Amino acid sequence: MTIDTPMVIIEPRAFGSRCCEGVTVDLSLADAQLLSTQLQLIAHPVRLQILDILARNAGQVCVCDLEAALPIKQATVSHHLRLLREGGLIDCERHGQWAYYFTLQPALAVLRERALGLLSAWA
Amino acid sequence: MTIDTPMVIIEPRAFGSRCCEGVTVDLSLADAQLLSTQLQLIAHPVRLQILDILARNAGQVCVCDLEAALPIKQATVSHHLRLLREGGLIDCERHGQWAYYFTLQPALAVLRERALGLLSAWA
DNA sequence: TTGCTATATTGACAACCATCAATATATCCT
DNA sequence: AGGATATATTGATGGTTGTCAATATAGCAA
Numbered sequence: 424m425t426i427d428t429p430m431v432i433i434e435p436r437a438f439g440s441r442c443c444e445g446v447t448v449d450l451s452l453a454d455a456q457l458l459s460t461q462l463q464l465i466a467h468p469v470r471l472q473i474l475d476i477l478a479r480n481a482g483q484v485c486v487c488d489l490e491a492a493l494p495i496k497q498a499t500v501s502h503h504l505r506l507l508r509e510g511g512l513i514d515c516e517r518h519g520q521w522a523y524y525f526t527l528q529p530a531l532a533v534l535r536e537r538a539l540g541l542l543s544a545w546a
Numbered sequence: 547m548t549i550d551t552p553m554v555i556i557e558p559r560a561f562g563s564r565c566c567e568g569v570t571v572d573l574s575l576a577d578a579q580l581l582s583t584q585l586q587l588i589a590h591p592v593r594l595q596i597l598d599i600l601a602r603n604a605g606q607v608c609v610c611d612l613e614a615a616l617p618i619k620q621a622t623v624s625h626h627l628r629l630l631r632e633g634g635l636i637d638c639e640r641h642g643q644w645a646y647y648f649t650l651q652p653a654l655a656v657l658r659e660r661a662l663g664l665l666s667a668w669a
Numbered sequence: 670t671t672g673c674t675a676t677a678t679t680g681a682c683a684a685c686c687a688t689c690a691a692t693a694t695a696t697c698c699t
Numbered sequence: 700a701g702g703a704t705a706t707a708t709t710g711a712t713g714g715t716t717g718t719c720a721a722t723a724t725a726g727c728a729a
């Protein structure tokens with residue numbers, strides 16, 4: 424092996440020959456489902472904005488703040504907050520009539536590492 | 547500042563006081579939509595598995611390989627391949643009657659950096 | 670108590686998505 | 700040409716998702 428990378432193209436099977444053999448799935452269906460569920464959770468513009476707002480205003484954001492900052496009605500804000508809470512990415516604390524929401528950073532870190540793990544293996 | 551983290555809780559606004567002020571959206575709707583569109587693309591178990599298979603078998607995977615490796619029918623495989631291709635994450639090359647698919651690593655790298663950028667800011 | 674405000678829930682509706690059978694297209698082989 | 704194989708497309712169907720109006724719940728204030 425020299426430092427110059429040799430122009431070897433690995434061809435375990437010639438183009439045009441019999442195919443449909445030897446290709447296996449390294450990423451299990453269970454793992455794929457787990458990750459895709461979490462990605463679905465953040466793959467929505469409003470939820471991305473909510474997470475961004477919460478992350479940048481730790482513990483100081485109530486629902487009406489979000490309603491004022493986002494282009495959706497209160498019921499819809501509550502709906503997305505519920506999804507994020509059920510997905511374990513955020514939680515809230517009630518103080519009087521207000522509910523103050525905040526991110527759960529360990530959960531976000533886990534998600535980041537999981538996603539980064541795959542994406543780094545790919546590119 | 548000592549090594550002991552002081553138990554100071556930042557309270558720019560007392561709990562229970564008037565809220566709905568001063569909270570702004572740093573992540574623009576346009577940016578959120580762009581990212582969520584790309585996340586949607588990979589937020590599906592089959593598409594995650596397809597990307598993983600393609601990334602680990604550079605240039606050597608035809609549709610019937612995928613059909614054999616995945617729990618879905620050929621029409622559905624083609625459907626997901628089309629979405630991934632239209633999203634710019636993969637492409638294909640025809641050799642005879644086979645279509646060999648492969649990932650577009652620069653696009654995956656861009657996506658990784660974009661996602662990592664936000665997630666790193668959050669956790 | 671009565672009324673006001675903040676938040677959650679319910680129910681309805683439209684839009685979107687995943688899947689497959691059937692069919693079309695294209696390429697190879699004889 | 701005719702048959703076989705690989706892939707793409709179409710159309711139908713069932714399921715999921717996002718949104719909102721209306722309503723419910725709960726705390727606060729007078």
